Amino acid sequence: MYVVTGAAGFIGFHLARALLARGAAVVGVDDLNPYYDVGLKHARLRHLTDLSPTAFAFHLADVADAAAFAAAVGRYAGRVTHVLHLAGQPGLRHSLADPVGPVRANVLGQAVVLGWASDLPALRHLVYASSSSVYGTGSEPPFAEDARADGPTSAYAASKRGAELVAAAFASARGLPVTGVRPFTVYGPWGRPDMAYYEFTRRLLAGEPVRLHGGGRMRRDFTYVDDAVAGILGVLERPPGPGRHPVYNVGRGRSESTESLLRHLERLLGAVARVEFVPATAGEREVTEADIARLRTDTGFEPRVSLAEGLERFVAWYHGYHRGRP
Numbered sequence: 001m002y003v004v005t006g007a008a009g010f011i012g013f014h015l016a017r018a019l020l021a022r023g024a025a026v027v028g029v030d031d032l033n034p035y036y037d038v039g040l041k042h043a044r045l046r047h048l049t050d051l052s053p054t055a056f057a058f059h060l061a062d063v064a065d066a067a068a069f070a071a072a073v074g075r076y077a078g079r080v081t082h083v084l085h086l087a088g089q090p091g092l093r094h095s096l097a098d099p100v101g102p103v104r105a106n107v108l109g110q111a112v113v114l115g116w117a118s119d120l121p122a123l124r125h126l127v128y129a130s131s132s133s134v135y136g137t138g139s140e141p142p143f144a145e146d147a148r149a150d151g152p153t154s155a156y157a158a159s160k161r162g163a164e165l166v167a168a169a170f171a172s173a174r175g176l177p178v179t180g181v182r183p184f185t186v187y188g189p190w191g192r193p194d195m196a197y198y199e200f201t202r203r204l205l206a207g208e209p210v211r212l213h214g215g216g217r218m219r220r221d222f223t224y225v226d227d228a229v230a231g232i233l234g235v236l237e238r239p240p241g242p243g244r245h246p247v248y249n250v251g252r253g254r255s256e257s258t259e260s261l262l263r264h265l266e267r268l269l270g271a272v273a274r275v276e277f278v279p280a281t282a283g284e285r286e287v288t289e290a291d292i293a294r295l296r297t298d299t300g301f302e303p304r305v306s307l308a309e310g311l312e313r314f315v316a317w318y319h320g321y322h323r324g325r326p
Helices: 010-021 038-051 066-076 092-097 100-117 155-174 196-206 225-236 258-269 293-299 307-322
Strands: 002-005 026-030 056-060 082-085 125-129 178-183 210-213 247-250 275-278
Touching: 002 010, 010 026, 010 038, 010 225, 026 038, 026 066, 038 056, 056 066, 066 100, 082 100, 082 225, 100 125, 100 155, 125 225, 155 178, 178 225, 196 210, 196 258, 196 307, 210 258, 225 247, 225 293, 247 293, 258 307
Parallel strands: 002 026, 002 082, 026 056, 082 125, 125 178, 178 247, 210 275
Antiparallel strands: none
């Protein structure tokens, strides 16, 4: 049995769907945080239930609330073999206005989930999501996993690095089989409306100006969600040895500009953007790019979906999902 926290979130949903497609029993946990459209989160959960109403069970709970989380998942303790911990508070920009939220969700929530998992009698492996944002000052792209991660540039980045240190402590002190993954700018169908590709699409279709941060010079390692899921599940199948706490980058291994992202979307949508160049947000790196050599070597991972193909799939989903919706 698999427990997926953040099952109503973007990556958590796709992981749960992939596991259900394999015939696994999945317990999903999510607090349905209103950080973005809760209706989209409910739609993801309906999709999972429709896929397998007997194999998927959902529980509403906040992972940072130890009592609520234990009440939600305690009944499954004897059967859980794997945990995918994706719940958390995303958003570097959001953390500028609310620095407490990510620390509570990402650090306290991490401790709660790992503490519960440490007592699971059949646990084989727990994999949690960190972030590419941990590569702050003092590290340069392409980022390898041993690059400096002690110079966070936002409360969000600090919370994710803090979560990694909590995991390392549980691996060392309690022998928890735990591994971290650092996803790089994951995009695709059922995605997050706060991310650039989704917001650009909405604005292009609405005829609204499109804001390009950093004068259009920003570059990101855009990673299609199916590739990210393949990488994470590959890691899940490789539990670490006693006391070890490996961390893996999950990305495509190349960066492309946000202006290139916009040009792809213009072509796919048959629209021409009215561009507004705005300054980069405080704490944003101009370039992110993953060194994925470790993931390739250990799991055979190979990203398969180009940005052009991934955006084409996203746009097809977007039209279908938003038909009749605002």
